[in-house]
Amino acid sequence: MDNHDWMYTGRRSQNQVTREWIQKTEDFLDKAFGVGAQAATEVWCPCSECANRNRKTRKVIEEHLCKFGFTPDYTRWVCHGEGHRIRDEALRPRLEEFDSDGGVPDMMDDFHQAHFGVRCTDKTEEQEPEETARAFYRMMESAKRPLHDKTNVSQLDAIGRLMGLKSMHNMSRDCFDSMLAVFGTLLPADHALPKNMYELVKLLKALKMLYEQIHTCDNGCILFRKEHAEAKYCPKCKSSRYVEVESSDGQKKQLGIPMKVLRYLPFISRLQRLFMSEESMKHMTWHKNGIRYNPDKMVHPSDGEAWQTFDGIYANKALEARNVRVAFATDGFNPFGMMAGPYTCWPIFVIPLNLPPGVLLQRQTIFLSLIIPGHPGKHMGVFMEPLIDELISAWDHGVLTYDRATKRNFTMHVWYHYSMHDFLVYGLFNAWCVHEKFPCLVCKAALQFIRLKSGGKFSSFDKPRQFLPLDHAFKRDIKNFTKGVIVTDPEPQKMIGAEVLAQIDGLVAKEDGVGFVGYGVQHMWTHKSGLERLPYFKHLALPHNIDVMHTEKNVAEALWATLMDTDKSKDNPKARADLARLCDRPHLEMRPPRAGKTWRRPRGDYVLEKKHRMVVVQWIKDLMFPDGFTANLKRGANPSTGRVLGMKSHDFHIWIEHLLPSMVRGFVPEHVWVVLVELSYFFR
Structure with missing residues (x-):
């Protein structure tokens, strides 16, 4: 790094300056207003009065420098063309366990580009950042100075490393304060390391999010x-x-x-941060400006009918590519582990959908917004109130946000697009019971399931025939479906958003205040989710989604248990008893017991024989997978018992998509194998 001591040694007062100071100050201004300024007429003034907070012309800066001198400790000209040297010159030791710089160099580069990078190419005037962005940049500016004059590590970089150590080793506040005090005695007297946790938090205040x-x-x-x-x-x-x-x-x-x-972390401020970096800001407009290399395939939610229909209705808001659509995702878990007490909490995550497919579901772009204590049950709408209020405000009024790429403020509107979860949570979010006779959340009461007398559960058996064309042969089949039944019912009509909203608004609470009138007969509404308060709810064509991972895992687990005839097989005596009542398949009905024996369950042609199951388990045991391709599938195979234990979601994912067709080939009839292959291909 060049020696910039002349900035302070060459000027003792306003009337005492050396020729070297005058000449090098002129050189400094030539560089500041040179190529890096992109022909700008104003740059940040480095005098001790302005301290790089105000833009001035060259003439005014010359006057200020002569009158006030340079701002103290400005030995790295990051505001005037030397910002790119921060990362090149800072040689930092690394700790293998975690990223020691905490992303600080990237953040400093973004800060530098936001203020001193590429200028706007149009004729519009640049604007000062809005209040939250200004506070963020001000903090970054104050923290960019070196920790002391003998190092290139910035103050913010050092703080980031120490905070990483505190988190990794779970240090108490007293321990951390003591560590800072010891480090302070080992550093030069002019160091900028905070003395204690209080000063450190005060310095990082602009980086903190609301909670x-x-x-x-x-x-x-x-x-x-x-x-x-x-x-x-x-x-x-x-x-x-x-x-x-x-x-x-x-x-x-x-x-x-x-x-x-209830712990609530507002997500709008986190969305604003995505516009403070040029890279992430470009990502936030990908849904409209991104290139589709396979235009015939749906690679992003914006390619779907629900997105495009909404854009057609609210064209004014959809015209601004920087307006944000978000998705919700949630599920319950025990934070203390599976073997701990029976406690559960429900985190709700907010995902900005503007991002490109490769960034959409990365960890840094999924924002935790709510932590619900315990199972929400029928009170999900109550716990969602702060989130819904924030969405309504962001839709009606918008939020003033600073765009780093254009150097201008704009009003960002945010709205809910859909939610993602498994089927049971689907019922909580939709406020519709999925355990009774109307479990379909699309058709609602128009599609009624049947209750299995022996199994005791509601089943959709034979209901898919309603969705076939009227002249389809399956509708007249009285042998292979429900015996003796011809389906004449038309396809159930799907309820649109306006009809759903009208039904919710028409709900009447019971006299005792528990539930709604008509529950179980006319509808299955258990509560109000709060989403109906959104002004645009009736125009959401697809307000909820079932997570593919959960669906695939549940289907694969049931199919594996049935094929391998394990204890969790769906082909159990209760299912055979219900089959005898509903279907005309006498060869699969339970056989009466012989003398001194129990009822017999004939083996279906879709169940592997015992000798074939042993071959399959040995085949899995001998399979060779690439590193990371699957987890415990091979390790859990036990040929002596004919079982594969410890299969997780990823194992079932690999099995049903890649291994199923080969595993059962030759062990089941051809017509069964074809169906299994089609199912495997569907999930793939």
């Missing part, structure tokens, strides 16, 4: 916010907001500990 802790009713009736913010008891079930203990006089006393806490 709210919202108290909830213990039964999930309400959130203690808005009109209930000061309430101490739930107005519906009268349960206490705080933990109650019995005092010495026998009276109950509330402590300051809430019964339940």
Whole structure:
């Protein structure tokens, strides 16, 4: 790095400057207004008064430098053409366990490009960043200086490494403060390392995201916010907001500990951050400007009918490529492990759908927005209130956001596009019971399932015939489906968004306040999800999606158990008893017991014989897979017992898509094998 000591040694006062200072100041200004400035008439003023916070012309900067001198410690001209040297000159030691720089060099490059990079090519005037972006850039500017004058590691880089160590080793605050104090004594006297955790957090304040802790009713009736913010008891079930203990006089006393806490992280500010980097900003417009190399294939949600239909209805908002569509995803899990107590929490993630396919589901672009304590059940709509409120505000009013590429502010509108989850969570999000006789969330009550007398569950057996053309031969088949039944019913009509919204608005609560009138007869609505509050809900053609991974895993697990005749096989005595009532397949019906024996279950031609199962398990044991192709499939194969244990979702994924056709070839009849191959190809 060049020696820039002349900036401070050559000027003692306004009237005492050396010839070297004058000459090198002129050279500095020539460089600042040279090629790197892209013919700009104003650059950041480096005087001690402006401190690189205001843009000035060359003449004004000359006057300011003569009057005030250079801003202190400005030895790396990152605001005037030396920003690219930050990463080239900073030689940092690395720790193998984690990325020691924490992405700070990339962040500094983005900061430099946002202020001093490529200028706008049009004639529009650049704008100052909006408040949140300005605070972010101001923090970055203050943290870009070196940790001390003998190193190239920036203050922010050093803080990032130390915070990484704190998180990795779970250090307490006192331990971290002590470590900072020791490091401070080992560094030169003019170092910029914060003295304690308080100063460090204060410096990083602009990087932090908003976070709210919202108290909830213990039964999930309400959130203690808005009109209930000061309430101490739930107005519906009268349960206490705080933990109650019995005092010495026998009276109950509330402590300051809430019964339940909903943790809410607003996601709009996270979306704004995506526009503060030029690379991610370009990604946020890919859905409209990205290149489709296979235009005949749907490679992105924007290629789907639901997206394009919505764009046609709300053309004004769809015209702005920077407006953001988001998806929700959730599922429950036990944060303490499977062997811990029976506790569950439900995180809700927000995914911006503007991003290209290769970036869409990366970890850094999936934002955690809600952490619901316990199973939400019928109160999912209550817990979703803050998220829905934020969506409504972002749709109606928009959010002022700074676009780093154009150097201008714009109003960003955000709206909900769909949700992704398994079938059971589908029912929670849609507020429709999927366990009873109307489980289809598209047709609603227009499609009624049958209840299996022996199995005790509702089944869609023989219902797909309704969706076939009226002249299809299967509709008149009385042998291979429900015996003696000819299907004459037309295809059920799918309910559109306006019809669903009208039905929800027409729900009448029961007198006892539990459920709605007509439940189980006319509808299966269990609660209101909150999504119906969205102004555009009735125009969402596909508001919910079933996750392919869960569907594939469930189908593959049931199919494996049936083929291999394990304890979890769907071909059990109860299924055979129901088959005898519904179908004309006497060769599969249960055989009466002989003397001293139990009922016999004839083997179906879709079940592998025992000797074939042993061959299959040995074949799996001998298979050679590429590294990382599958996890425990080979390891769990036990030829002596004819079982494959420990199969996970990825194992079932590999099995049904790649191994199934070869595994059963020659062991099942040709017509069964063809169906299995078509199923495998469908998932692939």
